[in-house]
Amino acid sequence: MYALLSAVFAALTAVFAKKGVSNIDSDLAMAIRTVVITVISWGLFFWKGNVSGIGTLTRQNWRYLVFSGLATGLSWIFYFKALQMGKVSQVAPVDKMSVAIAILLSVVFLGEVLTWKMALGAALIIAGTIVLIL
Structure with a gap:
């Protein structure tokens, strides 16, 4: 349930940030969000x-x-700059590719076991990201 709520609020974050970053410096937008x-x-x-x-x-x-x-x-920093320059529908999926990268890093640095399901899921996330940005 917490993970689902996190996903919902992460989606709202992208939409609100895109509206908030319009016509201002992306670093200022990030600084305001950071204070909050x-x-x-x-x-x-x-x-x-x-x-x-x-x-x-x-x-x-x-x-x-x-x-x-x-x-x-x-x-x-990079997320706000990307939102300022691009579409939420393209920036957010690329940002969420961090899930696939986190899976790979957890195997390399934390010694977590990479199952075929996790590998397939990471591959699908990457493939889905590529489909969405093209």
Whole structure:
């Protein structure tokens, strides 16, 4: 259910961002969205009372969360620029190709097992993306 809700809100993100990025700098649009997300994230964190969890973070947690944040930031920079220049119906599918890339990276870097179903699913995502952008 959470994954489905995530997909719905990700779709709304693309549509709202396309409307919001029109006639302004894409970096400004991304910065505004980032502030909103930051307020929501920290608000939820404090509201749930998880403050003691900060002390349990290890160096590895910090390192990989910082790397993840950097990757997210770079992804958003390119995503907003792509939305500004292209159609949502073409940008969003290419962006979602990250699912196929994540599958491959999880095998290489995390040692996850690549099943034939996962390989076929990744291949279909890539093929579907190519069909949608052509």
